[in-house]
Amino acid sequence: MKLNINNTDYTIDEKITNLLDAFIYIKEHINKSFSFSYGCKSGNCGSCSVRVNNIESLACTTNIKSLDEILPLKNLPIVKDLIVDNQNIKDKLKQSFAFLSTLNQDSITTQIDVDKIDIESSCILCNSCYSSCPVYEVNSNFIGPFALTRVYRYLNDTKELSSKSKLDAIQTNGVWDCTLCGACSIVCPQSIDIKNDILKLQNFSVQNGYSNPLFSSSSNNFNSGFDQFLSGGFNPNGF
Numbered sequence: 113m114k115l116n117i118n119n120t121d122y123t124i125d126e127k128i129t130n131l132l133d134a135f136i137y138i139k140e141h142i143n144k145s146f147s148f149s150y151g152c153k154s155g156n157c158g159s160c161s162v163r164v165n166n167i168e169s170l171a172c173t174t175n176i177k178s179l180d181e182i183l184p185l186k187n188l189p190i191v192k193d194l195i196v197d198n199q200n201i202k203d204k205l206k207q208s209f210a211f212l213s214t215l216n217q218d219s220i221t222t223q224i225d226v227d228k229i230d231i232e233s234s235c236i237l238c239n240s241c242y243s244s245c246p247v248y249e250v251n252s253n254f255i256g257p258f259a260l261t262r263v264y265r266y267l268n269d270t271k272e273l274s275s276k277s278k279l280d281a282i283q284t285n286g287v288w289d290c291t292l293c294g295a296c297s298i299v300c301p302q303s304i305d306i307k308n309d310i311l312k313l314q315n316f317s318v319q320n321g322y323s324n325p326l327f328s329s330s331s332n333n334f335n336s337g338f339d340q341f342l343s344g345g346f347n348p349n350g351f
């Protein structure tokens with residue numbers, strides 16, 4: 113069986129059916145300097161994501177066929193062969209406060225509350241959604257699908273008190289820059305509907321006085337009503 117990896121043809125043992133096993137075979141038998149990332153070999157750690165025939169896929173859960181073309185993820189600097197540097201993504205998580213900022217000590221989390229953020233909490237940090245996103249071709253500062261779906265997750269977390277800082281952080285190079293094309297949702301191995309989360313974040317922003325800068329005139333209404341909203345109690349499901 114032949115695989116094309118980074119425009120180089122490799123002949124793989126016919127008995128190998130899994131892409132990660134093919135990478136390991138190449139390293140052990142053909143090219144000792146061939147470099148790729150993996151950890152769990154079971155679809156849980158997210159470190160083996162690559163493009164297979166131009167679609168982001170986890171190597172460890174992908175079956176191969178002859179003449180498949182393998183490339184590293186897009187939109188990230190390549191360290192070597194199939195290894196990419198995801199520091200940019202980590203920076204965007206910090207920039208958008210996509211984490212628990214201020215713990216509400218008094219919150220009581222029910223199973224219903226957990227269920228509301230369960231799917232977003234299952235992200236395995238594979239970077240596939242970033243690679244699939246066409247916005248990076250025109251705006252490298254875009255906060256991007258992974259960070260935005262994490263912001264959605266924490267805005268819906270009853271333990272989070274700092275909702276305003278998160279909404280503020282995703283107004284520029286954030287929710288309004290997404291074209292809602294859905295490419296990120298299609299490639300997510302955890303079936304997180306990232307596009308839908310971003311759409312809800314847009315609606316949530318409007319409900320709280322923010323507006324799409326493409327349609328707003330100067331400073332009109334930006335952020336009005338948020339304080340009123342908070343004083344009435346944060347309803348994480350008020351989309």
Ligand code: SF4
Pocket residue numbers: 244245246247256257289290291292293294295296297306307310
């Ligand atoms: S839906 Fe938005 S975030 Fe997702 S790939 Fe398309 S433009 Fe990027």
Ligand code: SF4
Pocket residue numbers: 158234235236237238239240241242257258261296299300301302303304306
């Ligand atoms: S949201 Fe999905 S595609 Fe994006 S990093 Fe997480 S698991 Fe990967």
Ligand code: FES
Pocket residue numbers: 149150151152153154155156157158159160161170171172173
């Ligand atoms: S090696 Fe962990 S997801 Fe593939």
